Amino acid sequence: MRPIWISCLLVVGCRPAVTDDRPPPAASGGVTAAPPSAAPPAASPSAASPDSEAGGASCPPGMVAIPPTGPGGFEMGAGLRGESDKPHRVVLTRGYCLDATEVTVAAYRACVEASVCKLPYLEDRFATYPRLPDHPVNMVNWEKARAYCAWADKRLPTEAEWEWAAAGPEGSRWPWGDRPDPACGENADFTPLGAPKSNPGGDVGCLGGGTSPVGATPRGDRGWPGGRLHDLAGNVWEWTEDSYAPYGAEAVTDPLVRLESANHAIRGGGWNRPPRALQTKFRGAAVYTYQVPALGFRCAKGAPHATPRPRAKR
Numbered sequence: 287m288r289p290i291w292i293s294c295l296l297v298v299g300c301r302p303a304v305t306d307d308r309p310p311p312a313a314s315g316g317v318t319a320a321p322p323s324a325a326p327p328a329a330s331p332s333a334a335s336p337d338s339e340a341g342g343a344s345c346p347p348g349m350v351a352i353p354p355t356g357p358g359g360f361e362m363g364a365g366l367r368g369e370s371d372k373p374h375r376v377v378l379t380r381g382y383c384l385d386a387t388e389v390t391v392a393a394y395r396a397c398v399e400a401s402v403c404k405l406p407y408l409e410d411r412f413a414t415y416p417r418l419p420d421h422p423v424n425m426v427n428w429e430k431a432r433a434y435c436a437w438a439d440k441r442l443p444t445e446a447e448w449e450w451a452a453a454g455p456e457g458s459r460w461p462w463g464d465r466p467d468p469a470c471g472e473n474a475d476f477t478p479l480g481a482p483k484s485n486p487g488g489d490v491g492c493l494g495g496g497t498s499p500v501g502a503t504p505r506g507d508r509g510w511p512g513g514r515l516h517d518l519a520g521n522v523w524e525w526t527e528d529s530y531a532p533y534g535a536e537a538v539t540d541p542l543v544r545l546e547s548a549n550h551a552i553r554g555g556g557w558n559r560p561p562r563a564l565q566t567k568f569r570g571a572a573v574y575t576y577q578v579p580a581l582g583f584r585c586a587k588g589a590p591h592a593t594p595r596p597r598a599k600r
Contacts, residue, residue: 382588
């Protein structure tokens with residue numbers, strides 16, 4: 287089966303989304319991992335205190351400590367999309383911090399006003415910037431998301447970090463657990479039957495067309511000892527650092543995918559997607575230049591990525 291691609295059939299505002307004239311990134315290898323000698327001893331999540339869960343340091347305000355997986359790792363992928371997400375074991379050797387919410391318009395605006403971040407794409411009726419300060423910023427491509435995270439002394443999460451934070455040690459189907467299923471406006475902002483292909487950005491979504499304020503559906507939170515993560519299901523899809531590629535079947539440690547591909551993994555589903563896309567193990571993909579209304583991001587803080595981002599083609 288093919289991955290879900292963020293396209294004009296899935297989200298609104300599919301206008302020319304390229305604001306930078308940079309070509310797609312070049313290859314820097316495939317799945318990479320940090321050298322074992324660089325990793326501290328893994329801790330059991332159940333044994334870790336909130337302050338130790340992110341590798342021995344407290345997380346800044348507004349972030350939640352996520353522990354390492356322990357030596358047994360967790361099962362990533364569920365075969366929801368055939369060969370593209372084969373179940374396999376993943377070990378994360380380091381804890382990290384993850385934003386409790388998707389990055390808001392107000393937070394992103396501070397970066398713009400500091401003359402660091404570029405403006406989101408504004409020419410869409412569901413663009414949140416600058417009029418909805420407590421909503422997730424949308425209409426930002428992968429580069430803009432990375433620039434904001436770097437300005438905030440953070441980085442984008444890897445796809446494995448995102449899934450571990452959302453599914454937890456028990457590998458739950460939804461961020462809040464295996465039950466109940468998503469309820470419109472109760473535990474997520476989504477569209478029960480999905481937006482029609484003829485009008486993907488119409489007046490849909492549990493809370494009306496477009497995004498909702500971050501944290502508007504607290505029953506859908508994912509709880510960790512160090513705090514609660516909001517909107518991991520619905521509202522907006524979220525960029526991750528990884529290039530999109532089918533999973534292998536072998537176990538991996540601290541994976542990060544770098545490929546000669548314009549496509550990056552996105553997670554969480556959006557306000558115009560059906561419940562299936564909200565599952566913790568469901569994968570999507572988007573071209574790195576896309577700036578669309580149902581796509582945003584949140585940042586992580588932890589060990590630097592093991593490999594640099596792919597260089598642009600010359």
